[in-house]
Amino acid sequence: MPFARCASILFIRASGCSKLWKSVDVTFNYGLDEHMKTKPYIALFLFTFIWSVSAADSxxxxxxxxxxxxxxxAAESRSVEKLLSFYADDAVVLPAHAAIATTKDSIQNIFQKLLSIPGVALSWKATKVTVAGSGDLAYSTGAYQMSAPDDSGNSSVDRGKYVAVWKKQADGNWKVAVDIWNTDLPLPAPSDKK
Structure with missing residues (x-):
């Protein structure tokens, strides 16, 4: 039954497109002979437009x-200044296990604390980038890894995921407007203390 319903919906939509195309044909070809039909030109225009939008998104x-x-x-270099240069002036950072940061100073404090951990190494890689239809916003998602020696000198590794919303600036550069990350590590087991 679901297949029959889907088939009928597709048929209805296809016939609707056919009616639309016939309407375009009648409107643009009224009074023209067979050699002057504009359908191919309309199709070429639409194809070119769609292709150019797709190329711009790429x-x-x-x-x-x-x-x-x-x-x-910049994070791997452990330079707070370089790291901050990627954030927009009105950026918002939502770090794991910490309060929201809405000013440059509060964002700077987060990364100063994070990068001042002895032996810390931080990196990430975008696995997906999606561009808004407007062309002035995009977001990247991916995975991060942070490692640092623990109290016993062994390497402690945190892996997680992030989302960064990028905004095109007036000068044409892309900067982070919103940054959020959280760990893949499981929550600690509840203590039995009463």
Whole structure:
């Protein structure tokens, strides 16, 4: 039964498209002979328009992906200043296990504390970049890894995921407007203390 319903919906939609195309044909071809039909030109225009929009999205996606990779390299260098240069002036950071940061100073404090941990190493990689139809917003999602020696000198590793919302600035550069990450580590077991 679901297949029959889907087939009938597709048929109805297809016949609706057919009616629309016939309407376009009548509107644009009224009074023209067979050699002057405009359907091929309309189809070519639509194809070109769709292709150009797709190409623009690909360029934006690559620009955001490149910025995200450079941002990770800034974190690997442990330079708070370089890291902060990727954030928009009105950026919001929602770190794991901490309060929201809505000012440059509060964002700077988060990364100063994080990067001042002896032996800390932080990196991430975008696995997906999606561009908004407007072309001025995009978001990247991916995985991060942070490691540091624990109290006994062994390496402690935290892996997790992140989402960064990128906004195109007036100068054409892409900066992070919203940044959130959280760990994949399980919650600690509840204590039996009463």
């Amino acid at each position: 360029k934006i996606e690559q620009a955001v992906r490149d910025q995200d990779a450079q941002w990770s390299k």
